[in-house]
Amino acid sequence: xxxxxxxxxxxxxxxxxxxxxxxxxxxxxxxxxxxxxxxxxxxxxxxxxxxxxxxxxxxxxxxxxxxxxxxxxxxxxxxxxxxxxxxxxxxxxxxxxxxxxxxxxxxxxxxxxxxxxxxxxxxxxxxxxxxxxxxxxxxxxxxxxxxxxxxxxxxxxxxxxxxxxxxxxxxxxxxxxxxxxxxxxxxxxxxxxxxxx
Numbered sequence: 001x002x003x004x005x006x007x008x009x010x011x012x013x014x015x016x017x018x019x020x021x022x023x024x025x026x027x028x029x030x031x032x033x034x035x036x037x038x039x040x041x042x043x044x045x046x047x048x049x050x051x052x053x054x055x056x057x058x059x060x061x062x063x064x065x066x067x068x069x070x071x072x073x074x075x076x077x078x079x080x081x082x083x084x085x086x087x088x089x090x091x092x093x094x095x096x097x098x099x100x101x102x103x104x105x106x107x108x109x110x111x112x113x114x115x116x117x118x119x120x121x122x123x124x125x126x127x128x129x130x131x132x133x134x135x136x137x138x139x140x141x142x143x144x145x146x147x148x149x150x151x152x153x154x155x156x157x158x159x160x161x162x163x164x165x166x167x168x169x170x171x172x173x174x175x176x177x178x179x180x181x182x183x184x185x186x187x188x189x190x191x192x193x194x195x196x197x
Contacts, residue, residue: 106135
């Protein structure tokens with residue numbers, strides 16, 4: 001199988017994550033898209049995350065009823081701090097029968113040259129890029145934009161805002177019902193995440 005890996009803290013997973021994953025699933029050759037729940041992003045140290053079990057449970061609820069989308073806890077069991085290159089290396093070792101593509105936003109592509117072992121990632125994996133508002137997409141500005149294993153996925157939905165903004169809005173009393181799946185919203189309320197009552 002060829003599997004696209006969309007990494008994220010998913011705190012919480014919102015409808016746009018699912019829309020992007022479903023669109024990426026249309027990429028020729030892809031059989032599944034895994035939403036890989038990550039521990040603390042090494043580039044975003046300093047903010048607290050909801051517990052791993054809650055974030056994983058919410059992703060499982062978010063992908064329910066979406067064939068081809070899979071919630072993955074694979075990275076949560078790896079030593080920390082962890083880097084995407086390390087995770088992909090371990091995936092290749094655990095599932096040598098599968099091919100893995102990395103799915104990232106245009107903002108991450110702009111910073112990709114600062115990631116750990118970007119050349120190793122590109123040696124073994126296609127990198128499928130979806131647009132992010134305001135992210136530069138000029139080869140003169142973005143390393144690897146014209147690399148043969150980097151593929152800009154046309155017509156992918158924009159991933160608006162961020163989970164950070166969503167959490168802040170919810171803590172301020174705004175509703176999440178138009179941004180997360182009903183089952184995810186119910187989970188948030190039941191477990192009193194993000195100040196829910």
